[in-house]
Amino acid sequence: xxxxxxxxxxxxxxxxxxxxxxxxxxxxxxxxxxxxxxxxxxxxxxxxxxxxxxxxxxxxxxxxxxxxxxxxxxxxxxxxxxxxxxxxxxxxxxxxxxxxxxxxxxxxxxxxxxxxxxxxxxxxxxxxxxxxxxxxxxxxxxxxxxxxxxxxxxxxxxxxxxxxxxxxxxxxxxxxxxxxxxxxxxxxxxxxxxxxxxxxxxxxxxxxxxxxxxxxxxxxxxxxxxxxxxxxxxxxxxxxxxxxxxxxxxxxxxxxxxxxxxx
Amino acid sequence: xxxxxxxxxxxxxxxxxxxxxxxxxxxxxxxxxxxxxxxxxxxxxxxxxxxxxxxxxxxxxxxxxxxxxxxxxxxxxxxxxxxxxxxxxxxxxxxxxxxxxxxxxxxxxxxxxxxxxxxxxxxxxxxxxxxxxxxxxxxxxxxxxxxxxxxxxxxxxxxxxxxxxxxxxxxxxxxxxxxxxxxxxxxxxxxxxxxxxxxxxxxxxxxxxxxxxxxxxxxxxxxxxxxxxxxxxxxxxxxxxxxxxxxxxxxxxxxxxxxxxxx
Numbered sequence: 001x002x003x004x005x006x007x008x009x010x011x012x013x014x015x016x017x018x019x020x021x022x023x024x025x026x027x028x029x030x031x032x033x034x035x036x037x038x039x040x041x042x043x044x045x046x047x048x049x050x051x052x053x054x055x056x057x058x059x060x061x062x063x064x065x066x067x068x069x070x071x072x073x074x075x076x077x078x079x080x081x082x083x084x085x086x087x088x089x090x091x092x093x094x095x096x097x098x099x100x101x102x103x104x105x106x107x108x109x110x111x112x113x114x115x116x117x118x119x120x121x122x123x124x125x126x127x128x129x130x131x132x133x134x135x136x137x138x139x140x141x142x143x144x145x146x147x148x149x150x151x152x153x154x155x156x157x158x159x160x161x162x163x164x165x166x167x168x169x170x171x172x173x174x175x176x177x178x179x180x181x182x183x184x185x186x187x188x189x190x191x192x193x194x195x196x197x198x199x200x201x202x203x204x205x206x207x208x209x210x211x212x213x214x215x216x217x218x219x220x221x222x223x224x225x226x227x228x229x230x231x232x233x234x235x236x237x238x239x240x241x242x243x244x245x246x247x248x249x250x251x252x253x254x255x256x257x258x259x260x261x262x263x
Numbered sequence: 264x265x266x267x268x269x270x271x272x273x274x275x276x277x278x279x280x281x282x283x284x285x286x287x288x289x290x291x292x293x294x295x296x297x298x299x300x301x302x303x304x305x306x307x308x309x310x311x312x313x314x315x316x317x318x319x320x321x322x323x324x325x326x327x328x329x330x331x332x333x334x335x336x337x338x339x340x341x342x343x344x345x346x347x348x349x350x351x352x353x354x355x356x357x358x359x360x361x362x363x364x365x366x367x368x369x370x371x372x373x374x375x376x377x378x379x380x381x382x383x384x385x386x387x388x389x390x391x392x393x394x395x396x397x398x399x400x401x402x403x404x405x406x407x408x409x410x411x412x413x414x415x416x417x418x419x420x421x422x423x424x425x426x427x428x429x430x431x432x433x434x435x436x437x438x439x440x441x442x443x444x445x446x447x448x449x450x451x452x453x454x455x456x457x458x459x460x461x462x463x464x465x466x467x468x469x470x471x472x473x474x475x476x477x478x479x480x481x482x483x484x485x486x487x488x489x490x491x492x493x494x495x496x497x498x499x500x501x502x503x504x505x506x507x508x509x510x511x512x513x514x515x516x517x518x519x520x521x522x523x524x525x526x
Contacts, residue, residue, distance in 0.1 A: 126389070130507045137503035160507070167501065201521055234517070235524075238430060240400035244393045244423070247513035250506065254497070254514045258464055261498075 001053075001077045005085040009076065013050065013098055014086055019151050022101065028153035031087055031096035033061050038163025040067060045100040048074045052083035055094030064095060088155050101153045104169045106181040109142040111208050115256050116187070118144040118178065120224060121215035122245065125150045129160020130246035131213075136164035138257040141208070144171045146178050179227050182210065191220050191228035192252060194241055200232035205256045207263065213252070216245050264316075264340045268348040272339065276313065276361055277349055282414050285364065291416035294350055294359035296324050301426025303330060308363040311337045315346035318357030327358060351418050364416045367432045369444040372405040374471050378519050379450070381407040381441065383487060384478035385508065388413045392423020393509035394476075399427035401520040404471070407434045409441050442490050445473065454483050454491035455515060457504055463495035468519045470526065476515070479508050 002010060015021045016029040027047060030036065037060065039046060049068040056062060068075055083092060109116060117135050122128050128150055135143050143152070151157065152170050161168075173181075182189050188206035192213055212228065214220035225231065234243065234251055243251070265273060278284045279292040290310060293299065300323065302309060312331040319325060331338055346355060372379060380398050385391050391413055398406050406415070414420065415433050424431075436444075445452050451469035455476055475491065477483035488494065497506065497514055506514070 130510060133503070134506055134510050136501055137499040137506055139500035162505070164503065235520075236400040237402035238399055240396070240427065242425070243397060243400055243513065244509065246507065247393060247397050247510055250510035250513050251517045255517075257498075 001079060002082055003079040005082050007082070010078065010082055010086065016098065017088070017155070019154070022151060022153060026101055027098050028101050028158070029086075029096065029098055030155060030158050031089065031092060032159075033058065033064065033093050033095055035158060035163060036064055036095050036097050039097065039099060039166055040064060042163065042166035044166045045102065046073055046097050047100060048076055048098040050076045050078060050083070050086065050096040050098070052078050052080055052092070052094040054080045055083060055092060057094070061093060061095050102170070104142065104171050106144070106171055106173060106177065109169060109171065111141060111185055111187060113208050114260065115140045115253060116142050116144060116208065116210045117249065117253070118146055118210055118212045119149060120146040120175070120212070120220065121218070122149045123216055124245070125154040125156030126160045127216065127244070127246045128152055129157035129165065131249045132157070132161040132168050133164045134246070134250045134253055136168055138253045140168070140253070142169035142171055144173060144178060146173060146175050175223065182227065188229050189227060190230045190232055191224060192232045192234065192248065193219055193225070194233060194236065196231035196233035198230060198232060200234050200252060200255055203230050203232050205259045207260045209256060211249075211252055211256060213245060213249050264342060265345055266342040268345050270345070273341065273345055273349065279361065280351070280418070282417070285414060285416060289364055290361050291364050291421070292349075292359065292361055293418060293421050294352065294355060295422070296321065296327065296356050296358055298421060298426060299327055299358050299360050302360065302362060302429055303327060305426065305429035307429045308365065309336055309360050310363060311339055311361040313339045313341060313346070313349065313359040313361070315341050315343055315355075315357040317343045318346060318355060320357070324356060324358050365433070367405065367434050369407070369434055369436060369440065372432060372434065374404060374448055374450060376471050377523065378403045378516060379405050379407060379471065379473045380512065380516070381409055381473055381475045382412060383409040383438070383475070383483065384481070385412045386479055387508070388417040388419030389423045390479065390507070390509045391415055392420035392428065394512045395420070395424040395431050396427045397509070397513045397516055399431055401516045403431070403516070405432035405434055407436060407441060409436060409438050438486065445490065451492050452490060453493045453495055454487060455495045455497065455511065456482055456488070457496060457499065459494035459496035461493060461495060463497050463515060463518055466493050466495050468522045470523045472519060474512075474515055474519060476508060476512050
């Protein structure tokens, strides 16, 4: 059992909180019974399971530990102070893991039907995780991250996704590559803007369709506007001129999902 | 200018981060140019404006300071270390305020038309703020907080609301009082549950209508189920059995809003 918070492996794991270290290693850190249970269920590539026997109390947690042993996963037993030095959340439950971040290429996406979500320069990990969760519930074929987006494997995003991150195809790409793929596949691209003329409820959403959402701060760029086949406006009353990005994406996804399932 | 972080007024303001101190005093703390600008615009009852001249750089910020002087508001000038000891967010912009929390009674709500949102035991301030923001955009007549809810004037909620907290009627009440009001007014009450049989897209939403959303953890209670005229299910695919509460509320609000505006 590792009892020193300055142990070199513990230090390495702690460093995985930083995005640049995640990028360098292709690994990410997560914690909590529910999330790690989801990771097991959905076949995430776990590298190391971190267990603190003193904190791990529940039946479910002990079951996950056993499962990791049976799968001959690398298991790191650590003392309570070490675990607490790693944990991001208060009152940690004694189970954490390091896993491989999984990314797909644009051509890996199933574009035979349904919705693909594309996000440009999304900044908030909680928003991203929440959108991945909604994308899973509306059976989206994938989530495309265009340009400089927050990391989908950030702890805030993983938590917000409630495990949907492990069953959603995530693509990272640049705007030129995305637009080239859109042209090549001929998919309908629907953007959103409060400056658009068309009510989102009046658009004929193709099946399949790509839904493009701009960033929290700046919305869509001029080039993105230009590339869209339709631009949808979600109507807003009073002085509101925007919705939370995860809410706006949810409203759009369910509108499209309802159109598709009613065909 | 106050230069000591242990000055008694500064200490009092710092204490306003705690919910019990907010309850005791009926006051709350907020910070940031945009939010304080919204508070001015929408006529929030500001008690004290806290200014750090060294940090306050923008035209907009200086304009707000001037506006506060013209309105003969109580203004507290503080040094940078003092301001930083108060600020919750990193890189503070030099403007904060203490204001009076405003609550309404059930009978203050306009129930002539539109939507009233009722939330039971909502726990996450970010979710609450985001819901208030969406309620504003869909012209809701008010947001009712039933039972032990997080505070709408928590800094996370204020921030999530993007200022909509200042233009939304907030009611705090108990479940018995809420149910008595529902009976008395005869309004349609629509709840939501993943266990419901009726697709949310198939419900005839009355105008006016009350939308009831359960808590993040436990959803609606048996007594709440019993009191609803309709229970709506938002369909979910794959292994999803829930959405983020703010997203689910947004999807429901826009569904009802669309029904109402198409009449």
